[in-house]
Amino acid sequence: MCRLALKTATKPFSPYSVLTAMEAMQEGYDGSGLGLLLRGLDFEDFNYRNRSKNQYPILSGIAHNEEALKRLNLLMENWGYKLKYDHEFAVNFSMIEAKDRSKYFLRVYKTPDHWAYFDQQNIEDELLKTRLDLRKNGEENGGDLTAFSFWPDVATIKEVGWPLEIGKALGLNDDRLKARVVMAQGRQNTNYGINLYACHPFFIQGVATMTNGENTAFVPIKELLTGMHYPGYIGYQSDSEVFAHILHYVYKQLKLPLETYKHVITPLKTEELNLHPQGEFLKGLRNVCRRMIIDGPNCVIGSLPDETCFMVQDHKKLRPGTVGGKKGEWAMASEMCGVDAMIPDRDRSLDFQPMRENTIIIPPDRKEMKIWSQFDPYPLPQVA
Amino acid sequence: MVSIRSIPSTPSSLTHLDLQWIIKHREDRCTLCGRCTTVCPKEAIFLTYRRQRMPKLDILKKKRSSEYRTFTGIRQRTEPANRCIGCGMCATVCPNEAIGPEPNPNDPRVRLLHNDKGEAWKRGGRRNFRGSLLDRIMFNRISMLTDPALDAGRHEFQLNTLLGRVLSPEEFLHRQATGEWIPPVREIFPFIIGSMSFGALSPNMWLGLLQGVAYCNEVLGIPVVMATGEGGCPPWVLRSPYLKYIILQIASGYFGWDEIIRAIPDMQCDPAAIEIKYGQGAKPGDGGLLMWFKVSKLIARLRGVPEGVDLPSPPVHQTLYSIEESVMKMIQSLSMAWGFRVPVYPKISGSTSAKSVLNNLVRNPYASALMIDGVDGGTGAAYNVSMDATGHPIASNLRECYLDLVAQGKQNEIPIFAAGGIGKNGNVTQNGLALIMLGASGVHMGKYIMQSAAGCLGSEQNRCNVCNLGICPKGITSQNPKLYRRLDPDQVAERVADTFMAIRTEMRKTLAPLGRSQSLPIGMSDAIGIDDADAAERLQIKYIC
Numbered sequence: 001m002c003r004l005a006l007k008t009a010t011k012p013f014s015p016y017s018v019l020t021a022m023e024a025m026q027e028g029y030d031g032s033g034l035g036l037l038l039r040g041l042d043f044e045d046f047n048y049r050n051r052s053k054n055q056y057p058i059l060s061g062i063a064h065n066e067e068a069l070k071r072l073n074l075l076m077e078n079w080g081y082k083l084k085y086d087h088e089f090a091v092n093f094s095m096i097e098a099k100d101r102s103k104y105f106l107r108v109y110k111t112p113d114h115w116a117y118f119d120q121q122n123i124e125d126e127l128l129k130t131r132l133d134l135r136k137n138g139e140e141n142g143g144d145l146t147a148f149s150f151w152p153d154v155a156t157i158k159e160v161g162w163p164l165e166i167g168k169a170l171g172l173n174d175d176r177l178k179a180r181v182v183m184a185q186g187r188q189n190t191n192y193g194i195n196l197y198a199c200h201p202f203f204i205q206g207v208a209t210m211t212n213g214e215n216t217a218f219v220p221i222k223e224l225l226t227g228m229h230y231p232g233y234i235g236y237q238s239d240s241e242v243f244a245h246i247l248h249y250v251y252k253q254l255k256l257p258l259e260t261y262k263h264v265i266t267p268l269k270t271e272e273l274n275l276h277p278q279g280e281f282l283k284g285l286r287n288v289c290r291r292m293i294i295d296g297p298n299c300v301i302g303s304l305p306d307e308t309c310f311m312v313q314d315h316k317k318l319r320p321g322t323v324g325g326k327k328g329e330w331a332m333a334s335e336m337c338g339v340d341a342m343i344p345d346r347d348r349s350l351d352f353q354p355m356r357e358n359t360i361i362i363p364p365d366r367k368e369m370k371i372w373s374q375f376d377p378y379p380l381p382q383v384a
Numbered sequence: 385m386v387s388i389r390s391i392p393s394t395p396s397s398l399t400h401l402d403l404q405w406i407i408k409h410r411e412d413r414c415t416l417c418g419r420c421t422t423v424c425p426k427e428a429i430f431l432t433y434r435r436q437r438m439p440k441l442d443i444l445k446k447k448r449s450s451e452y453r454t455f456t457g458i459r460q461r462t463e464p465a466n467r468c469i470g471c472g473m474c475a476t477v478c479p480n481e482a483i484g485p486e487p488n489p490n491d492p493r494v495r496l497l498h499n500d501k502g503e504a505w506k507r508g509g510r511r512n513f514r515g516s517l518l519d520r521i522m523f524n525r526i527s528m529l530t531d532p533a534l535d536a537g538r539h540e541f542q543l544n545t546l547l548g549r550v551l552s553p554e555e556f557l558h559r560q561a562t563g564e565w566i567p568p569v570r571e572i573f574p575f576i577i578g579s580m581s582f583g584a585l586s587p588n589m590w591l592g593l594l595q596g597v598a599y600c601n602e603v604l605g606i607p608v609v610m611a612t613g614e615g616g617c618p619p620w621v622l623r624s625p626y627l628k629y630i631i632l633q634i635a636s637g638y639f640g641w642d643e644i645i646r647a648i649p650d651m652q653c654d655p656a657a658i659e660i661k662y663g664q665g666a667k668p669g670d671g672g673l674l675m676w677f678k679v680s681k682l683i684a685r686l687r688g689v690p691e692g693v694d695l696p697s698p699p700v701h702q703t704l705y706s707i708e709e710s711v712m713k714m715i716q717s718l719s720m721a722w723g724f725r726v727p728v729y730p731k732i733s734g735s736t737s738a739k740s741v742l743n744n745l746v747r748n749p750y751a752s753a754l755m756i757d758g759v760d761g762g763t764g765a766a767y768n769v770s771m772d773a774t775g776h777p778i779a780s781n782l783r784e785c786y787l788d789l790v791a792q793g794k795q796n797e798i799p800i801f802a803a804g805g806i807g808k809n810g811n812v813t814q815n816g817l818a819l820i821m822l823g824a825s826g827v828h829m830g831k832y833i834m835q836s837a838a839g840c841l842g843s844e845q846n847r848c849n850v851c852n853l854g855i856c857p858k859g860i861t862s863q864n865p866k867l868y869r870r871l872d873p874d875q876v877a878e879r880v881a882d883t884f885m886a887i888r889t890e891m892r893k894t895l896a897p898l899g900r901s902q903s904l905p906i907g908m909s910d911a912i913g914i915d916d917a918d919a920a921e922r923l924q925i926k927y928i929c
Contacts, residue, residue, distance in 0.1 A: 214531040216899035219910040227793025254553055266902065270571060281560060287546055287569050288556040291796045293903040297531055315902050
């Protein structure tokens with residue numbers, strides 16, 4: 001089963017520290033892979049914040065051979081992107097299990113000049129399109145190019161093997177790369193065949209989630225999302241990818257608050273909604289989104305572009321997650337020992353394990369954790 | 385040439401060995417009480433005197449002779465009109481287990497003579513075919529090691545489905561914000577009592593069903609709904625708070641709709657939905673048919689017709705010029721009658737043209753669902769050839785329609801309900817869930833409910849199947865008080881509750897190992913497989929062996 005760890009802190013920290021915390025949860029996983037997603041990036045040799053005002057997109061992925069890298073360079077140049085920074089991982093290839101790896105790229109690009117006239121929606125769609133085009137290009141060339149994310153202030157690393165080993169092999173322990181939010185997941189998906197794209201965290205247009213457990217409602221949800229014909233709703237080599245796409249749909253497309261996510265994936269029962277102040281609206285929402293109801297057990301941990309982090313459980317809550325921390329520094333993990341390992345000096349009595357109706361939200365200010373319940377009034381009364 | 389008459393044989397003469405059911409009578413047990421002959425709905429048996437030779441041998445006189453004894457025995461009539469239908473009522477009433485019908489293992493010639501006086505064979509029941517593809521579908525995506533299987537007894541399961549047009553989330557939010565009309569949606573149990581008319585069913589049967597449905601809803605918390613067939617609804621039901629459990633059907637004869645429309649101002653609640661019947665799986669292309677002997681005083685009043693006349697409904701609605709106009713107009717008119725608060729949907733017979741109907745409904749913002757009735761569905765009266773050979777099996781028809789919606793991303797918007805042979809061999813939950821996982825939002829079952837809740841004797845071995853004649857030996861499909869008083873409505877209601885409680889338990893027992901509990905697994909095609917490669921390919925599910 002997947003082990004999940006998320007740490008968010010006001011002061012950037014090395015992702016390696018989260019990998020060491022993952023070791024605490026090692027009993028539960030088979031060491032088959034690692035997925036890392038970083039936000040609030042801090043490079044030792046490039047001042048991303050000042051140079052790009054957090055606007056330049058960062059491309060994360062793997063070129064599996066020289067030819068793929070050349071093609072990537074050419075494509076990006078043709079599309080009008082200008083390379084501003086290329087983070088060189090201090091890679092020790094001998095420690096990497098897979099042999100077809102040429103370059104792990106983490107590159108900052110300046111967007112094409114004519115985008116100056118684009119509105120935000122347009123820019124976001126173009127960034128998605130670029131990532132999908134690169135992915136397609138890789139797939140058309142025998143899978144020699146893998147593109148995980150292309151988005152401002154987001155870096156993604158995915159690889160097969162034991163998480164700590166991968167961290168060492170990529171030199172993540174050299175403190176040259178830090179972040180304020182790190183999402184880590186320690187397993188390759190083994191339900192549907194090993195594939196780098198099937199590894200959590202899943203990312204689309206700024207929203208990211210990772211999940212443990214099995215979503216038995218996967219096929220109908222996948223069919224629904226695929227039927228929307230939205231460019232980014234592809235892949236589904238993992239049953240957990242739908243969690244990221246549902247969040248994207250609710251948060252980015254329907255433009256509803258984060259709290260709505262829980263009402264969509266695990267709606268309250270009719271008897272409960274009959275007593276809810278916005279019950280009529282929420283019943284309607286449940287009806288129109290009923291194909292997105294998940295069937296866990298799952299613990300979903302996610303993050304949004306503004307560095308908000310959250311955790312939700314499925315209704316059955318057979319995969320309890322834990323959130324703990326202190327002002328300025330919070331951790332979420334699928335196992336309590338993971339939280340211990342990430343933030344040992346916290347008040348453990350304030351740790352919280354969300355119940356089936358809860359969404360735990362750590363807002364960008366990281367001052368406190370917000371425990372939100374589905375029974376609370378819906379946060380956007382004008383919609384309801 | 386003049387035929388000889390010494391051998392009593394005509395082209396249509398039969399012996400008891402030519403009949404489908406042969407009465408076995410044990411003289412040694414019979415007390416000649418006469419109950420069997422009295423109860424037989426076809427008068428297929430009669431008490432008669434018989435003569436038997438008793439061989440006599442007088443050894444001392446070295447003489448052989450015969451003696452004869454006369455006894456009273458049971459004899460089976462061989463005229464096609466009085467053929468035994470295998471209902472077994474004789475066995476039911478016999479105090480000594482002395483009599484009962486047995487299926488004729490040979491080739492019963494009677495089937496060649498079901499055309500007396502040029503009348504083609506009409507009957508009730510289902511297609512006389514005992515096989516069922518749905519029985520072969522197994523649930524095999526078991527969550528045991530990958531994730532904990534659920535406890536069917538103690539876990540909470542959400543088993544209900546939605547009947548009604550569901551908007552896309554974007555459209556819903558838009559209409560919510562602007563205060564526009566949001567189509568009505570009902571949350572119901574996915575096993576629905578399919579349309580059987582008040583006319584086809586006896587008053588006691590109807591009352592029992594309704595009592596059972598009300599009990600399921602109000603005591604057991606199972607939101608079961610039942611559909612009327614064509615022919616209206618008793619006036620006291622229309623004005624009762626139980627109307628919310630009823631789907632009112634309007635069919636091509638529009639029988640009973642005067643009464644319904646007049647009752648609208650007095651209704652305490654809205655009906656569950658309105659079903660517009662365009663076709664029926666058992667007899668596609670035929671309208672309803674209520675024979676004169678079932679048109680009693682009550683039925684005549686409900687339908688607004690004289691007593692004792694045949695009531696054949698036309699094969700199509702008189703308004704049907706094209707699907708665009710007629711379906712849209714009817715759906716809109718009926719929606720308007722209840723202030724757009726009641727879902728209105730059409731029912732069609734399974735057909736290769738079902739997809740075009742569906743696509744038309746997708747574009748009709750008032751259409752609430754589509755109900756497809758497969759060839760294995762039952763009926764109270766139809767020509768045998770319609771039942772046995774006309775129509776489309778439900779599984780592939782439904783699957784095709786569902787996948788068509790999936791390709792358009794509309795599978796959440798128009799729910800498809802399926803019917804036709806659900807529980808044909810008793811496996812009602814298995815059959816229903818198989819269809820749900822193929823894409824149905826719910827299933828209708830009529831014949832199964834008659835069998836399970838009222839003890840209907842009909843079978844696909846052509847047992848009984850005389851619903852069309854008004855002689856139902858159990859009193860289920862008769863308007864003759866002498867017959868329907870055999871049926872106690874309270875007992876029917878109890879059996880309805882028993883049936884739905886068992887279905888609910890079986891649903892949980894099926895869904896628990898699949899790890900599903902939070903929503904009805906509509907379209908969960910990865911969970912099912914079938915041991916037939918061609919069927920698997922057609923249905924786009926796994927082939928298992």
